[in-house]
Amino acid sequence: MKRLLLILGLSANIPGVATSQISLNTGDSFTFEFTHFDFQAHGLTGPSARVGLSFQGFVGTDTLQFNAFEDSPAQPPIFSTTLTASMGSPDFTFGPAWQDLQGAFSVTMLSGSTTLLEFFGSVITASGDLYSLKVIPVPEPSPFELLAVGGLALLIWYRHRPQISTSAGRAFCVSRL
Secondary structure, eight states: OHHHHHHHHHHHTSTTTTOOSEEEETTOEEEEEEOOOEEEEEOOOSOEEEEEEEEESOOTTOEEEEEEESSOTTSOOSEEEEEEGGGOOOEEEESSOOTTSOEEEEEEEEESEEEEEEEEEEEEOTTSEEEEEEEOOOOOOOHHHHHHHHHHHHHHHHHHSEEEEEETTEEEEEEOO
16 A cells, blocks of 8 residues: 555656646647537527636736637638737637537647636527536646656566565565565
8 A cells, every 4th residue: 555655646746747737838739629518508699609718827928829610620710819918818709600519729829828727618509508618628648757657667566576486496486575
């Protein structure tokens, strides 16, 4: 049990493994594709789509570009805007989009840096149904982080594997501690 706690403790201290937001620097991009929204209400008017982004450290002259795609980022954007931190809240409503409750969007940092904490989206369908989605993005681990965790696991396995030794024709197991 102590070994398991030690492994978990060491793994948590590898840089980036425990990160739970997306950090964006100039030139970095984050793309999110979604396939569903959760039903919220009925009886609203006017088909539309809305996206809100929550950032930490989006200040001053920091600038980003937001693109919304009807199905995938391989298509031309159906909505695009450039935001500067001094303009206020990054919350957009745009014409009838994502009526099939799927699509994609991307955020590209044009200047400065920020951390994307969370985002939400909502869709009002032509029939007046409201659907929404809230996501806290989690970055994928870098290849270095995966190699470090794998190397640590191999090292622990190697140090604690049983050793087979023979003496005078008898086999017995010696455990290293």
